[in-house]
Amino acid sequence: MTKAHDIGLRMVRNAAGEPGFEVMVGGGLGRTPMIGVTVREFLPEADLLPYVEAVLSVYNTLGRRDNKYKARIKITVHETGAAEITRMIEARFAELRPLFGGADQKLLAEIREAFAPPAFRNAPVDAYDAFYKADPTFRAWADTNLTVHRNAQYAIVTISLKAHGETPGDATSAQMRLIADLAEKYGHSDLRISHEQNVILPHVHKSDLPTLHAALLQAGLGTANVGLLSDIIACPGMDYCALATARSIPVAQELATHFEALKLEHEIGPLKIKISGCINACGHHHVGHIGILGLDRAGVENYQITLGGDGTETAVIGDKTGPGFAYTEIVPAIERILRAYLGLRLEPSETFLQAFRRVGMEPFKTALYESDSAQDAA
Amino acid sequence: MTVIVTDAGFSPATQREIVALADLTDQTAVDLANTDDPHELVGRLDQLTLIRVAFPAFNDGRAFTIARRLRELGYTGQLLALGPVIADQYAMLRRVGFDGAEIPDEIAARQPADQWQFRAADWKQHHYQARLRA
Structure with a gap:
């Protein structure tokens, strides 16, 4: 969805392996759907705030005021043209960049500490492999609802809120309490809501998956359909x-x-x-x-x-x-x-x-x- | 009649000679429309002691960017927002470099001085942008 936003930032690495962003502007859906245009292929991470400020500064100067439906970055980009808007953003960025003296990077480092990865556990995953082979219901769920984790002993779990025939994205209070408890017990207390209207447990050890799945099934949360037709x-x-x-x-x-x-x-x-x-x-x-x-x-x-x-x-x-x-x-x-x-x-x-x-x-x-x-x- | 709002409160606007950007020669006060390019004043900023930037409506924010750019270009004289801005915007006006606003009487009647003072008291607090730029 990054390209369908007013400002889209896609994390990339440059040839030297340094982290940064591809910057896209002027995307959006609604009554005038548009895909954003790339104004910068690689923006170093430390330049993010002045660059985004430059985008907004240019938009504030050029943006339409006569019609509220056209008062959007996508309209400004479309009417100004990708090359000219890029030139204006870069010119404004050159003015704004020197005003940032490094305080933003210090704050970023503090924020980063608050998002440190959990203490991953080192334990065998045989139970998961055996269960995967033995239980077809579990296997079907594992095939659709798990995503590869950077730690091979772990998985990213998507709990589907799309049980067939139910309201997509709805959960009862009892289901929400259960999900919170499961996240606490098996997911390093981490739980996210996805834009696809499901719940994600980003870090679950594979040996815990059979128990987790059984608990989800019992609460009507075990639907194996992530990424499929009914995941609407x-x-x-x-x-x-x-x-x-x-x-x-x-x-x-x-x-x-x-x-x-x-x-x-x-x-x-x-x-x-x-x-x-x-x-x-x-x-x-x-x-x-x-x-x-x-x-x-x-x-x-x-x-x-x-x-x-x-x-x-x-x-x-x-x-x-x-x-x-x-x-x-x-x-x-x-x-x-x-x-x-x-x-x-x-x-x-x-x-x-x-x-x-x-x-x-x-x-x-x-x-x-x-x-x-x-x-x-x- | 109009009223000038600053951190000190309300004061009546006095009659001064203020010209539009197109008519500026050796005067010391100029009015900018919110479509004017502040770069046109480069080289003449030192002669000016007052710049007013127009807000045709409170929800047209172009003058915020213009004020910021005037300060970046080195303008140090008085800088006023001219038009029907509202008290809720006062802290933001100060943060981009305005010294205050010149507002119509009906706005001053609707939002008396205490409402502006309330915003003036702490405009430097919660100024997260300045904090990040430091």
């Missing part, structure tokens, strides 16, 4: 939000239960579906592999689909497929897209996004809009 980002939509023009949560719930019933989720593989209930795009639908935008067409909910969006370092805004779909038609429409994908992928390891990039929009459009025969074939 949905905004609150019309059920809760005064700005919304359509419902989001029931669409997410129906997609999850529909594909669960068809047993297709694992077959489809890595897929990001994101749903927003109005053009403000809180569900980040523009950067979903499949994006769904709920609109109000003369008092009736209508859902527009975008395909091929990507929120990673290869960020792209998704393309609109064409006319939208009614509330009752949106789940079957998504099924037609995914049936088309399953039919045209070269091999199971070719993801939806890779296949879309290879074949483009046409086959999906055909599957979506062409006659009933396309649906029957599905």
